[in-house]
Amino acid sequence: MFKLAALASLLALVPYVSAQSQLYGQCGGMGWTGPTTCVSGSSCVVSNPYYSQCLPGAAAPPSSSSSSSVSHSSSSSSASGTATSSAPGTTTTPTAGNPFANCNVYLSPYYANEINAAVAQISDATTAAKAAKVASIPTFIWLDSVSKIPSLDTYMADAESMGGCQLVQIVIYDLPNRDCHAKASNGEFTIANNGVANYENYIDQIVAIIKKYPTVKVVAVIEPDSLANLVTNLSDPNCANAQTAYLTCVNYALKQLSSVNVISYMDAGHAGWLGWASNLGPAAQLFAQVYKNAGSPPQVRGLATDVSNYNALTTNSPDPITQGDACYDEMLYIQALAPLLQQQGFPASFIVDQSRSGVQNIRTAWGDWCNVKGAGFGPRPSTNTGSSLIDSIVWVKPGGECDGTSNSSSARYDSSCSQSDALQPAPEAGTWFQTYFVDLVTNANPPL
Numbered sequence: 327m328f329k330l331a332a333l334a335s336l337l338a339l340v341p342y343v344s345a346q347s348q349l350y351g352q353c354g355g356m357g358w359t360g361p362t363t364c365v366s367g368s369s370c371v372v373s374n375p376y377y378s379q380c381l382p383g384a385a386a387p388p389s390s391s392s393s394s395s396v397s398h399s400s401s402s403s404s405a406s407g408t409a410t411s412s413a414p415g416t417t418t419t420p421t422a423g424n425p426f427a428n429c430n431v432y433l434s435p436y437y438a439n440e441i442n443a444a445v446a447q448i449s450d451a452t453t454a455a456k457a458a459k460v461a462s463i464p465t466f467i468w469l470d471s472v473s474k475i476p477s478l479d480t481y482m483a484d485a486e487s488m489g490g491c492q493l494v495q496i497v498i499y500d501l502p503n504r505d506c507h508a509k510a511s512n513g514e515f516t517i518a519n520n521g522v523a524n525y526e527n528y529i530d531q532i533v534a535i536i537k538k539y540p541t542v543k544v545v546a547v548i549e550p551d552s553l554a555n556l557v558t559n560l561s562d563p564n565c566a567n568a569q570t571a572y573l574t575c576v577n578y579a580l581k582q583l584s585s586v587n588v589i590s591y592m593d594a595g596h597a598g599w600l601g602w603a604s605n606l607g608p609a610a611q612l613f614a615q616v617y618k619n620a621g622s623p624p625q626v627r628g629l630a631t632d633v634s635n636y637n638a639l640t641t642n643s644p645d646p647i648t649q650g651d652a653c654y655d656e657m658l659y660i661q662a663l664a665p666l667l668q669q670q671g672f673p674a675s676f677i678v679d680q681s682r683s684g685v686q687n688i689r690t691a692w693g694d695w696c697n698v699k700g701a702g703f704g705p706r707p708s709t710n711t712g713s714s715l716i717d718s719i720v721w722v723k724p725g726g727e728c729d730g731t732s733n734s735s736s737a738r739y740d741s742s743c744s745q746s747d748a749l750q751p752a753p754e755a756g757t758w759f760q761t762y763f764v765d766l767v768t769n770a771n772p773p774l
């Protein structure tokens with residue numbers, strides 16, 4: 327395991343050399359005109375056609391690049407960066423069936439529009455130029471209400487027209503009584519008002535669209551926070567009351583999405599939630615049970631962690647807020663959870679959200695999740711993950727979309743969003759939060 331934070335902080339002390347990209351800097355990709363070689367000790371690895379990144383590992387001599395390409399990054403002939411082998415311990419063997427391997431990840435036009443509108447509001451030219459780059463980093467498309475579904479048809483048609491292997495990333499997020507332990511992201515359906523049937527209809531509409539585009543690959547994150555809340559928060563009556571509906575709905579989603587070959591990752595919270603020793607066993611049991619109840623379909627690939635959160639994938643200087651949890655980063659959490667899942671018959675692979683994980687040691691408590699001040703965009707999406715358990719680093723959270731309002735008069739007000747480490751004033755969840763976006767851009771690590 328390599329030590330991201332230590333290396334990054336070390337590198338911050340080294341003067342920038344313009345002829346080569348810094349560790350974790352960009353070194354290639356469509357439209358990239360900057361340096362294509364990396365500082366000593368790192369090598370340029372293709373993350374996707376839009377982005378190549380300097381990752382730790384001995385750089386191969388420039389002339390031998392074609393023979394030393396490794397297949398675990400989703401390389402593409404259109405990228406100008408060159409994948410080279412990394413130092414022992416940092417390479418990962420592609421796991422069979424990794425949907426991210428050798429496939430172009432489709433850029434969400436919805437997010438690109440948000441970014442373009444945001445960039446137009448930024449007067450500082452340097453910041454605006456950095457912000458504009460975010461539009462070419464793939465994020466997930468959140469289908470968080472029925473009204474968003476028709477846009478999926480447009481995106482699928484668009485992806486299909488691009489030819490080759492195209493991967494569209496979606497988040498399934500519309501459970502009845504959604505967000506049972508918090509308030510900020512309460513959804514449109516309630517169990518009391520036909521919520522389960524409405525949810526099944528929501529899934530049916532998504533499935534009908536995906537079915538029309540069999541050549542386009544779809545990866546889905548299933549219902550952020552929902553099953554994790556069933557592991558730890560059943561003492562909250564809102565979660566206890568939602569338990570049966572959540573299990574029924576997730577079961578329906580997994581079966582129906584698998585029938586049209588969607589690759590699913592169930593949301594599994596993060597290291598600071600289910601990574602505690604007392605939670606790992608119950609979490610593994612629940613996820614394995616849900617997987618088996620859905621018929622153990624091969625399309626249910628595994629779990630997604632750190633969605634919309636801020637944890638590092640790896641660090642050798644644990645944030646003080648993690649004290650007491652042996653799993654103080656996502657890698658440790660995944661390494662602890664995976665064998666327990668395997669024992670129960672769920673050979674899970676993982677994806678890890680790093681969209682807002684660029685800066686650590688910014689929270690006063692590990693449970694703080696709402697618009698945390700000082701956050702920055704994090705490591706870019708990449709199949710070079712440092713672990714064969716992890717299919718890809720991804721950006722599930724479209725950074726800049728608000729986590730929840732700080733307005734205490736709002737129906738969806740959650741006190742987490744007015745804590746001292748939350749940026750305020752904050753608009754409603756899901757809406758654009760311009761000042762927060764600008765901070766993410768400014769604090770991005772690696773820099774944009």
Ligand SMILES: *[C@@H]1O[C@H](CO)[C@@H](O)[C@H](O)[C@H]1NC(C)=O
Nearest residue numbers: 507508555558559598599693
């Ligand atoms: C309930 O869920 C939150 C996340 O929403 C988690 O941080 C917290 O630890 C859970 N509470 C308990 C008592 O486990």
Ligand SMILES: *[C@@H]1O[C@H](CO)[C@@H](O)[C@H](O)[C@H]1NC(C)=O
Nearest residue numbers: 732733734735736737751753
């Ligand atoms: C806060 O929410 C209330 C209720 O929705 C609304 O009337 C008020 O205008 C909001 N305040 C701000 C500052 O947005």
